[in-house]
Amino acid sequence: MSTTVEKQFETVIGLEVHLQFHTKTKIFCGCANDFGRDPNSHTCPVCLGLPGTLPVLNKVALQYAVKVGLALNCKINPYIKFDRKNYYYPDLPKGYQISQYDLPIAQHGFLMIPTESGPKKIGIFRAHMEEDAGKLIHDGQTQSSLVDYNRTGTPLLEIVSDPDLRSPQEAYDYLQTLKLILQYLDVSDCDMEKGSLRCDANVSLRRCGEKEFGTKAEVKNMNSFRAVKAALEYEELRQSKMILSGERVVQETRLWSEEKGMTFSMRSKEEAHDYRYFPEPDLVPFTLTEKNIDDVRRTLPELPQEKFQRLQSQYEISAYDTQIIIQDPALAAFLEECVAVGGVAVKKVCNWIIGPLQQETNTRKVKFDQLKLAPKNLMDLISKVEGGVVSNLVGKDILKMILDSGKTAEQIIQENGLAQVSDDGTLDKVIDEIISQSDSVVQQIKEGKESALGFLVGQVMKKTQGKANPKKAGELIRRRLSP
Amino acid sequence: MISKKDVQYIAHLARISLSENEQETLAKDLEGIVKYVGKLQELDTKAVEPTTHVLPINNVFREDVVRPSLTQEEALANAPAKEAGSFKVPQVIE
Numbered sequence: 001m002s003t004t005v006e007k008q009f010e011t012v013i014g015l016e017v018h019l020q021f022h023t024k025t026k027i028f029c030g031c032a033n034d035f036g037r038d039p040n041s042h043t044c045p046v047c048l049g050l051p052g053t054l055p056v057l058n059k060v061a062l063q064y065a066v067k068v069g070l071a072l073n074c075k076i077n078p079y080i081k082f083d084r085k086n087y088y089y090p091d092l093p094k095g096y097q098i099s100q101y102d103l104p105i106a107q108h109g110f111l112m113i114p115t116e117s118g119p120k121k122i123g124i125f126r127a128h129m130e131e132d133a134g135k136l137i138h139d140g141q142t143q144s145s146l147v148d149y150n151r152t153g154t155p156l157l158e159i160v161s162d163p164d165l166r167s168p169q170e171a172y173d174y175l176q177t178l179k180l181i182l183q184y185l186d187v188s189d190c191d192m193e194k195g196s197l198r199c200d201a202n203v204s205l206r207r208c209g210e211k212e213f214g215t216k217a218e219v220k221n222m223n224s225f226r227a228v229k230a231a232l233e234y235e236e237l238r239q240s241k242m243i244l245s246g247e248r249v250v251q252e253t254r255l256w257s258e259e260k261g262m263t264f265s266m267r268s269k270e271e272a273h274d275y276r277y278f279p280e281p282d283l284v285p286f287t288l289t290e291k292n293i294d295d296v297r298r299t300l301p302e303l304p305q306e307k308f309q310r311l312q313s314q315y316e317i318s319a320y321d322t323q324i325i326i327q328d329p330a331l332a333a334f335l336e337e338c339v340a341v342g343g344v345a346v347k348k349v350c351n352w353i354i355g356p357l358q359q360e361t362n363t364r365k366v367k368f369d370q371l372k373l374a375p376k377n378l379m380d381l382i383s384k385v386e387g388g389v390v391s392n393l394v395g396k397d398i399l400k401m402i403l404d405s406g407k408t409a410e411q412i413i414q415e416n417g418l419a420q421v422s423d424d425g426t427l428d429k430v431i432d433e434i435i436s437q438s439d440s441v442v443q444q445i446k447e448g449k450e451s452a453l454g455f456l457v458g459q460v461m462k463k464t465q466g467k468a469n470p471k472k473a474g475e476l477i478r479r480r481l482s483p
Numbered sequence: 484m485i486s487k488k489d490v491q492y493i494a495h496l497a498r499i500s501l502s503e504n505e506q507e508t509l510a511k512d513l514e515g516i517v518k519y520v521g522k523l524q525e526l527d528t529k530a531v532e533p534t535t536h537v538l539p540i541n542n543v544f545r546e547d548v549v550r551p552s553l554t555q556e557e558a559l560a561n562a563p564a565k566e567a568g569s570f571k572v573p574q575v576i577e
């Protein structure tokens with residue numbers, strides 16, 4: 001952030017997040033909600049907007065919306081309806097989008113984001129259901145655009161925050177926090193690159209101490225959280241420069257360009273803001289009783305913040321470790337299954353999960369829950385490392401082999417003769433050989449240089465292909481060289 | 484009062500083109516319709532709950548079960564122009 005912005009202006013940001021639900025079918029018709037296929041292969045008269053068809057609401061889409069509303073501490077409206085948002089664009093076959101105007105499913109919620117000065121409450125203004133539009137492919141050469149309506153009718157929830165965010169970093173943290181909650185709820189893939197989670201930002205500046213909001217710009221076309229942050233940082237700078245030079249910020253929609261690292265005014269859609277909302281006559285209203293809402297409430301999983309607190313106090317692991325563990329619900333579940341198996345300190349299990357196991361997930365480019373690993377199998381492996389049966393290094397190799405073959409640690413150690421060499425006789429022989437070849441290092445050790453000892457242990461490990469027990473080897477070398 | 488300019492604006496939003504004559508006739512027609520509906524303004528509705536739908540029916544749902552979609556050929560059957568399995572429209576610039 002520029003120092004100018006820091007000193008003179010306060011940044012005000014509100015975010016609109018569009019979330020695609022991963023229901024089996026679309027929101028108002030039985031077409032498969034799966035648009036990565038051949039263009040226009042997942043449409044029907046309803047989602048193509050053919051005359052005479054009627055939309056019918058997907059029950060699960062409504063349940064998902066209630067679920068998200070509850071997780072974001074919202075008030076669920078007992079009576080909701082849908083409205084038509086009218087605008088003309090080729091990706092919208094009916095000429096209107098079915099959305100919710102004045103009676104949205106959820107309102108007045110909040111979530112807590114981490115900041116340097118502790119947790120901060122960010123208001124959720126509202127969340128409403130709507131249908132997604134189709135996809136347009138622009139073909140510069142033929143002066144035409146191609147339309148694929150597969151995505152049309154995908155259930156969306158638009159989550160609108162209050163203008164409570166005060167920096168691009170807070171906006172970034174809000175998105176991270178929100179995404180994690182949504183992942184825990186298991187209602188969406190939450191994949192920004194695939195477009196199942198999208199974010200538009202409203203940003204304005206005001207002089208510090210002022211109560212009124214400044215004129216805002218709406219920024220679109222960011223396809224990662226990082227891009228949202230970068231676009232907001234750019235806008236902070238652009239708007240502060242304008243205000244400082246006496247220009248007026250205009251209310252407009254701007255597009256973020258990833259390549260140029262700038263936002264650009266999008267004048268073409270300016271006139272289209274007369275949406276002429278009116279109640280959707282093709283859909284009857286919906287009522288939600290206390291019981292309906294409670295039924296959904298009972299399906300809520302333990303949410304990230306709750307899990308963080310419970311894991312930390314129950315297992316006495318560090319805040320840092322816990323934070324990593326809760327980033328993936330599958331990871332947290334796995335840790336708890338491991339702990340249930342028992343036999344190893346939780347801290348050690350954590351280290352294995354956060355360290356070698358995460359590394360394997362990354363190099364294999366899979367999600368954690370796609371790894372073939374029984375908690376019992378990992379716990380046996382850790383026990384063997386802790387008990388000195390194999391070294392830490394060999395342990396990591398065994399982990400790879402477990403993931404590749406699904407075999408147990410014991411099987412792999414047996415089959416490959418990986419058990420650590422700890423018996424004095426075998427190690428002595430190796431150490432003799434190494435000491436006789438390392439006069440200068442031996443001299444250094446005798447002069448009291450501790451790090452030189454590590455070098456010799458390393459040589460022993462190399463000679464035994466990692467099978468020597470390093471602790472034991474160190475002891476033996478020390479004993480040998482002690483005066 | 485509905486002006487010709489109002490008619491032009493609404494026609495543009497709906498992407499329909501109207502002749503000068505049609506614009507004048509429609510301005511008059513719309514004026515009449517608005518006046519007719521305006522009659523309702525005379526009623527005292529202070530004690531009446533806002534109505535969004537007139538039918539006494541709520542909660543019509545569909546189960547989340549996949550039903551067959553149209554084939555690509557069927558979907559595109561009435562398209563005035565098509566290309567590469569898609570509807571082809573005049574270029575829209577983002």
Ligand SMILES: [Zn+2]
Nearest residue numbers: 029031044047
């Ligand atoms: Zn459909």
